[in-house]
Amino acid sequence: MLDFLGLPPDASAHGADIDNMIGVVHWLMFALFIGWGIFFTYVLIRFRRTRHQKADYQGAKTHASTYLEIAVAVFEGILIIGFAVPLWAQRVNEFPEDKDAIVVRVVAEQFAWNVHYPGADGFFGATDVNLVSADNPIGLDRSDPDGKDDIVTINQLVVPVGKPVIVRLTSKDVIHSFSIPLLRVKQDVIPGQVIPVWFEPIETTEHIRVAMTKTYSLINPGVNLMTMMTMQDYVDKDSVVIVPAGSILFPDVVEQLVASGYTEVRAAPETPMEIACAQLCGLGHYRMRGFVSVKTPEAYEAWLAEEALYLQ
Numbered sequence: 446m447l448d449f450l451g452l453p454p455d456a457s458a459h460g461a462d463i464d465n466m467i468g469v470v471h472w473l474m475f476a477l478f479i480g481w482g483i484f485f486t487y488v489l490i491r492f493r494r495t496r497h498q499k500a501d502y503q504g505a506k507t508h509a510s511t512y513l514e515i516a517v518a519v520f521e522g523i524l525i526i527g528f529a530v531p532l533w534a535q536r537v538n539e540f541p542e543d544k545d546a547i548v549v550r551v552v553a554e555q556f557a558w559n560v561h562y563p564g565a566d567g568f569f570g571a572t573d574v575n576l577v578s579a580d581n582p583i584g585l586d587r588s589d590p591d592g593k594d595d596i597v598t599i600n601q602l603v604v605p606v607g608k609p610v611i612v613r614l615t616s617k618d619v620i621h622s623f624s625i626p627l628l629r630v631k632q633d634v635i636p637g638q639v640i641p642v643w644f645e646p647i648e649t650t651e652h653i654r655v656a657m658t659k660t661y662s663l664i665n666p667g668v669n670l671m672t673m674m675t676m677q678d679y680v681d682k683d684s685v686v687i688v689p690a691g692s693i694l695f696p697d698v699v700e701q702l703v704a705s706g707y708t709e710v711r712a713a714p715e716t717p718m719e720i721a722c723a724q725l726c727g728l729g730h731y732r733m734r735g736f737v738s739v740k741t742p743e744a745y746e747a748w749l750a751e752e753a754l755y756l757q
């Protein structure tokens with residue numbers, strides 16, 4: 446069932462539970478669809494006009510339909526009480542401790558995701574609405590000792606693999622929805638409220654790219670090649686690498702490959718993990734995309750150190 450549904454790859458520790466839930470719900474819906482389909486077809490034929498049916502004011506005398514409805518209600522009850530509520534409770538009640546997790550703030554706005562890291566000291570600096578400007582989208586007060594080392598990125602959430610991540614969500618303007626399909630996370634973002642979500646990435650972005658690698662035609666790829674990255678080296682007839690692995694397939698790169706006689710390319714999305722806004726939040730809603738990069742712990746530390754350098 447899950448293969449049939451075409452869900453995106455799962456990169457989150459709790460993702461399998463969510464997927465199972467989606468699978469079970471679809472099985473019930475499938476059974477109902479078949480049942481109703483058979484009943485509908487039966488009624489169409491059995492009570493067709495040419496049989497000159499006369500209305501029967503008594504109706505059905507058996508209790509079969511009642512029992513069936515009870516069975517469906519019981520099954521739905523099991524789905525809610527047995528599957529959905531425990532899963533939801535686990536997501537909203539069993540938060541990891543801050544000290545065991547990466548904690549970031551995400552401030553949504555039309556139409557961007559501002560990501561606020563506490564920096565080396567582990568404390569978020571104060572923010573003030575009067576300090577909000579084009580250069581300082583979250584109004585961070587750099588004169589606050591806690592705020593000096595804070596890192597702020599736009600549309601870029603970088604996290605390490607294998608460690609819980611807590612995201613404290615808030616919005617500067619309207620309601621947005623923080624959705625990362627590959628991490629099986631989706632939460633509305635409400636102005637004036639701070640809503641936490643948490644997840645634990647179990648795959649690095651690099652691994653996900655490998656898992657999503659496919660062969661695409663260079664002539665008729667069916668996807669926007671400019672969002673794709675080559676997953677192997679491509680050489681010309683003299684075995685000189687013309688397009689190394691990890692190149693973005695810009696038109697000139699594609700031209701170069703075609704000129705060397707290639708018709709297909711092994712490629713994967715450059716940024717497979719996106720934060721999509723899942724609330725229609727305004728005219729620019731479609732371009733409210735953030736990118737999640739899941740790195741190895743070492744690469745994550747290196748990234749933090751590099752970002753800290755920009756502050757000096």
Ligand SMILES: [Cu+2]
Pocket residue numbers: 554556620621622722723724725726730733
């Ligand atoms: Cu939005």
